[in-house]
Amino acid sequence: MGLIPELLRAVADQGYTEPTPIQVKAIPLILQHRDVMGAAQTGTGKTAGFMLPLLQFLAPQASTSPSPARHPIRVLVLTPTRELAAQVEESARTYSKYIPLRTAVVYGGVDISPQMKQLHAGVEILVATPGRLLDHLHQKSVNLSRVEFLVLDEADRMLDMGFIPDIKRILSVLPSQRQNLLFSATFPDEVRRLAKELLRSPVTIEVAPRNAPADLVTHQVHLVPLLKKRSLLVRLIRSRDMRQVLIFVRMKRDANRLARQLQQDGVVAKEIHSDRTQAERMQALEDFKQGKVPVLVATDIAARGLDIEELPFVINFELPHTPEDYVHRIGRTGRAGLPGEAISLVSPDEVKFLEDIERMLKRKLPQAPVPDSLADSRHPQRPRETRREREPRRPPARAPHPPRTQPAAQPSPSGFDFSKPYEPSSPKPEPAAAPPTHGRHHRPTAALLGGGPVKREK
DSSP states (O other): OOOOHHHHHHHHHTTOOSOOHHHHHHHHHHHTTOOEEEEOOTTSOHHHHHHHHHHHHHGGGOOOOOOGGGSOOOEEEEOSSHHHHHHHHHHHHHHTTTTTOOEEEEOSSSOHHHHHHHHHHOOSEEEEOHHHHHHHHHHTOOOOTTOOEEEEOSHHHHHHTTOHHHHHHHHTTSOSSOEEEEEESOOOHHHHHHHHHHOSSOEEEESSOTTOOOTTEEEEEEEOOGGGHHHHHHHHHHHTTOSSEEEEOSSHHHHHHHHHHHHHTTOOEEEEOTTSOHHHHHHHHHHHHTTSOSEEEEOGGGSSSOOOTTOOEEEESSOOSSHHHHHHHHTTSSOTTOOEEEEEEEOGGGHHHHHHHHHHHTSOOOBOOOOGGGOOTTOSSOOOTTOOSOOOOOOOOOTTSOOOOOOOOOOOTTSOOTTSSOOOSOOOOOOOOOOOOOOOOSOOOSSSSOSOOSSOOO
């Protein structure tokens, strides 16, 4: 595909031999300086699809000089989450190992001072979350006047998390002459409008149908009363001998509660959500990847950017309120040629969300029987055919407690308000944590970067 020997050598070091479809389509177009709008589900190798050609553009001007002036920011990658930002930056370091380029990643939830020091020293490739990048712009610790390449990764999640205004503020300080790349798992109309404003005569790449889940994922629905979900969950984990399962809930407090209850039931579990410090989140992810913790309970903020190798199971303990989030969640499994299973525990009050998902997927999801001891005789089947008009959506009731509603924005114990997209620059100090190292315990997939290599991608 026209890549220079230094990049091919770095790719070979990772054990990959053949490019993935998104890489075959994206790399030549990017090397032709075309703006690209790429639609690809996770596990397809899209990060390498844009990072490799950008590294090739930077290689001729790469310098070993210690002078910051010789290392201006030329590539800017914006991501919605800290985890994804860290993984993209690690990808840049992995593939530039034979080229003297500097990379940096900046995100909220950690002390801004070390980031400022690194930026002052000069970097060519900057990966950032929008809120923390705005912090650096406010502190005048970053200079974006020489950016030549802009990448918006997981653009639909940027939209979901309310980052679009922040992105537009960042765009206003960038040079007008630049190459723009936008990647997204799904393309709702709002993302298409953003792409129309941002991209110049773009080439559209789609390696998966719009809003389509991974082809190798099998779906299974269990209709179960709300109060019996936990019992069914524990039974499924034990009867299926699930040694690595990602469980999704909607709210942070639900993640805390479910992880604690599973521990009480004898199931080793940890939770990950935005109220956890960055060090805690990275440690929980690493323990899960290494098999030390078989169950990880996550909120939707963790549904994107997680790179978990060969994850066999995803369980929706609670259905998301939007069909697109269902696609994001189950995109953690069935990646890059590996099969996966998505199991949804659906209470009667969640059937309307299930119907929305099926309407988007244009098919019914198979329903699995529930043991008699857990079944609800009042709701033996889905109340589908008699439904007339949809009632206003509301979170399901949880007896004996009153119905849950989204709580008003409250700062976390660390001082953050995670309901807002903007990340403050002065968080509660936490112990410094070195970037995790990822040992590989599986043979590499035959792709440049498909399906979760050792150097965590996507």
